Amino acid sequence: IRGSIDFNISIRQDGASKPMVINTGLAVYYYQGMKQIAQQLGIAEDNILSTLMRMPEVVVPEQDVLPEEEWAEVKTIIEAAAENLMEHRKNEGAALLKDLSTRIRNIEGLLQDVLPLEATRTDKIRSRITQSLRDSVGSENLDPNRFEQELIFYIERIDFTEEKTRLTQHCTYFHGIIEKEEVSKGKRLGFILQEVGREINTLGAKANNADIQQIVIEMKDELEKAKEQVLNVL
Template identity: 45%
Template sequence: MLFLFKEFSMIQSMTGFGKASGTFSNKKITIEIRSLNSKNLDVFVRMPTVYKEKEIELRKYLGDQLDRGKIECNFVIESHGEEKSYSINKELAGRYYAEIVDLAGFLELNTDDVLNTILKMPDIIVSDVDEVNEEEWTFIMKLVKEAVDHHKNFRIHEGEALHQEFKTRIENIKAAFAQIPQYEKERIEDIKNRIESNLEEFVGGAKVDKNRFEQELIYYIEKIDIAEEKQRLAKHLDYFLEIMDQPISQGKKLGFISQEIGREINTLGSKSYHSEMQKLVVDMKDELEKIKEQVLNTL
């Protein structure tokens, strides 16, 4: 059975879940794939010992398909019918049972579902065969691919929510940023008046060289000019939106761009010297922090 998903879907979440089940011979086989965010690719596989020789092949396939994140793939095998190719490791099951009962007593929990829990623990179901049946492995890989497709669809759905979140936050930053120019003229006048007032207070107005004062003032105002920061910030915000709409999810690049956005916002704050501008900077920082939190979960 094939599952359709968008091959290119813009932003995707690193969080995902996919599951597929089927029956082969006298066994019901279920494959579950979960993922959480991670800077790199970390693949963990829980499978019966009989399949261990195929683990490298499976890990490579999962890595190629899911790209990044903490990936966990679980095999659940349930045998039925008269012919049994699997048995229960009773000794290990007994040890698991004792530990679970002891833990349940410590946490004051009930053990109603303890049997089902034990059956899902590693190495409880033991194969009575020494080698992998290639026909069975082909069937298992078909289930794995089906689970991966479900997993990708989950990531795409979560990515749509991330896309809207990022778009809203960037637009909020742009809205605050657009208000800064209205305070720039007032900001310069305030700085000029403050410096002039301080000079007159500590030096005396008659002793101030007006020409020298104007030259120093121009130099100082140039040092706190924010034209370049404004230009770079506007470009970074547009670039974030552009990368967000690329056909392939690029969470790492969005992370780098958000760092650059933060750098320009911080510089605006350090150069503003105006209460209303500083409030706008705080608003932009708040929106950016929310972006950074979600970028960590972006594929």
């Protein structure tokens, strides 16, 4: 899964006060500046030292150094935590990929539900358009040959055979990427989901059938859930 963790270790000494260290280089820098200002303003230099010692970072506590044996123990703990983290990431990633596969299988199953509806779709469209024209212009004014030509042209325009084929191919490719032993696959999975969405949208636009459009809505719901999950995949 995608994500990162930052951490730091600080050492705090208990008990006696820490020894102090003078930052000589910084003290000299401050001293030269103070002396120059005192001379320019005609101020006595008697109090420069006391002022200098109060300047930021001139006198600082001595840095704690972790003994080698203690660092070895800390390092062991860090390594164990990192291993546990990586194992957790792998388990979470596997669960995410399993859920993504389920979402795509659901889309494939919904696509199969379209097939029996598609078999009667053309006849329903033909009957609906024919009845609408008869009601509008009357049967006697309807040119059967011209009507048949226009109807065939219209049905060809709303044919979604290519969309079904491409959608199936995208789903198959998606499963193939998930099964590959690759560390980073989130971007490719996201790109495939965009293509899946494009085919689903076109299928819905061409459906011209309430039952098929309802199935398309269910497909979109599964797709949105997959898109949310793929954002967490590295």
